[in-house]
Amino acid sequence: MRGYFGKRREHGAEQPAVLGGLKLRLPFVHYGMEFPDWIQGAILCVVPMGITAVMMDTLGIPFELAIAFVIINNFMYLLHTHFGDPAIAGWITAGIPLYVGFLNGFPAGEERIQALIALQLTVAFIFLIMGVFKGADVLVKRVPVSLKAGILLGAAMAAILGEFAATGRVWKMPVTILIGAALGFFMMFSKSAGPLRQKYGLFRYIAQFGIAVPFALAYGFGILIGEVNLPVLNWSFVALPIGEIIANYSVFGLGFPPMEYFLKALPLAVAAYIIAFGDILVVSTLLKSANQARPDEKIAFSPGRNSIIVSFRNFLQGLFMPYLPLSGPQWTAGQVLALNRYMNSSREQNDSYWGGATGIFWGMSIALLLGPIVSLFQPGIHIGMALTMLIQGYLCGYLALEILKDEGNLQKGIAVLVGAVLATKGAAWGLGIGIILWLLLEKDWTTAGRSVAEVTIVSEDSAQAKKAE
Template sequence: MSLKKRPTGAEQPSMLGALKLRLPFVHYKIEIPDVLQGAILCVVPLGITALMTNVLGIPFEIAVAFVLINNFLYLLHTHFGDPVVSGWITAGIPLYVAFLSSYPEGDARILALIALQITVAVLFLGLGIFKGANALVRKMPMSLKAGILIGAAISAVMGEFSADGRVWTMPITILSGAVLGFFMLFSETAAPLRARYGFFRFVAQYGIAIPFILAYGFGILIGEVDKPVVEWGFTSIPITEIINNYSVFGLGMPPFEYFLDAVPLALAAYIIAFGDILVVDSLFKNADDVRKDEKLVFSPHRNSIIVGIRNLIHGLLAPFISLSGPSWTGGQALVINRYMNNPRRAMDSYWGGAASLYWGMTIALILVPVITFFKPGLNIGMALTLLIQGYLCGYLAIELLDKQSNLERGVAIIVGAILATKGAAWGLGVGLVLWAVLEKNWFAERESTAKGGRQDSDCSDDTAIENS
């Protein structure tokens, strides 16, 4: 149990003032269901190793070490006051691969990725420190917010079902896992079953971990998934090799033109990541409405600063092809779902679940037997995560548009469709033009000023009459 107790309706205790440092067993208790769920879902971050080996030429063992470093950095969020279950800027991965593929194989691609990741870091740090992220979240037109979410939803689902998508690598296995996962997380039938039967409550608290295990086993039985070859040992991080071959300290800083090339893609990556910020902002508001015993405070500028620090560390030491993003939507849904569907006695604090998920995943990534056992199922975990992300982004977009005008709904659909098919920069650009041409009433302020002026004149006349 955690030693620090919170008053009902307050924030979970922390230390170091504004840094809001929270430590396991002191400020939150370890949640075993989330630890186990995280351990099983280590297949999700491991899925990126295929791209790192194919695109960047990084050996599998080094790629796993990069994933482990990435997982340790995730813990910065939940330990320094940011409640998100952090992740990558996932929807932009095809864009990053295309960008890197335009450079010759070898060190040039590593340097291009370093330039991109440092540029993204500067963007996040700047918007975070000067609180630009808060302004974007609060002041962006609702049509653009919803459009970004719609685009993210379409992109996530389209990517999995495209001709070369993960679904078709093992269709029966992945679709079976998706049906089970969606049923346990979102079904109207599952909710009363969880309330009535202990078995369903037990299964539901593990989110998509149980559907993944069942789908993985089923896939092996029907021959869609290869049988695992288990190896033994612990994952090592060969620091000297990484510094010499993959960091700015060994390769030097990228040429200036690499940074110039990276700027448009860095902006597109931030636009995509902004959709994740919108999602978690909505999820935490929903959680606060359900769980009145704890107050969750999400600060976009704190989130942006920590994301910037993670990208900077990666850019300098261990460039990571998926980039570091604000949130892992699939993992966030698992923790939020368990938190909202359990009373305080079953899950004392949200922070225990969010931190425990990544403690479990990080510990699993240290164990080579776990990595090799789940290695054949990497596509299953990644596909389930992205399909859940698509579902969440979709319904949150519709929720944002619930009280908006038909004009705003139409703009949102167009923005989402263009973003999904032509990329984030096109989507946002078209959205801004449509907002300026269709939604913005450029004469409203002038009319308001004119009315105010007439009222002031009337008042002055009345005053003059009274004085006379």
């Protein structure tokens, strides 16, 4: 069903919008409500709840305020889909262990909050520059492969080591978390999962929810064996104490961070951007596949628009409510979820991509406002975050090795060193060591050492210049 009363889209065109280049699309006016996506979003509200555990441990924020941060952040995701960016936005997830390590280098309390403000505002500035001046090629495409792979390896090592450290989440409820991880890895990555999806519709339906089902099964089992406390249900709505957040966690209450905090945050902000740029490449590829599968609608993706909206989210949060996982370009699991239903539906079943892309966050955000749902899952927030970080560690490690697949042993060795230093000593040390190793080992300082390809290019340029004369 169409489900809205706005202008009808022509076959193969973009969904209608207003405000010209801003491409503002409003529910019921420019797209209909896709309630299956609302339901999927509501089920997946357990995923963003996981970050409350990290915020409580690292920043000392009480759960009642941490969940308010999550809710406000979730509603801000809708800025993308309401202003012409089709990305299902998310965190810069792979860097979370690196942010925690950076913040732990500051005294707990106001100084640590100010350090997070400095980091988030620096990330916002980088995204703004890259979005406005289209500088992604300069910062990412010209970054040595060994350094990019090393950053991903460092994020992978930090994620996994953090969960299995002596004070890691795994040991808070070992049986529950390890069972949840086993189920999650099986459903998402095993060789058996693909054939099972093709053969059984029920398995395919369950698998599309990502870690939500493994979380629910592990959570229930943890309650049965006594590792997880029984939830105490709260039947009221979740409060959003905006005044308290601004007074105690914003630049207006704590003051602007010292300049030295920004200088310390800069290497990590650069690493966070390099990680996040991988998400921009992924969403671009996924949306190209959607355009091929559904020729009735053109989904236009602009990396510049995406980066500017990400910058705005980070600026806003950095000023008013610093958010530990930062604001990133895409949530891959949610992107796949929305696209999977859209690509496998006809126009009669799902008129426009935008209904589902907005619906997933409407459903999730509203579910997070409901006290019974939040209190039901509150005892399991450590499970959700542990599963998120273990799976993120696997993905980052896999991507790093994929980048290095066609590279030589020199690049692979540098990547391992950068990753190990970054995971143990932080982004500044990791990037510094990576640049020094690249200059010492990879950079060819001799004119005689130029490759055949370089010589060929120079020769061709010289020949073309003579021909032009």
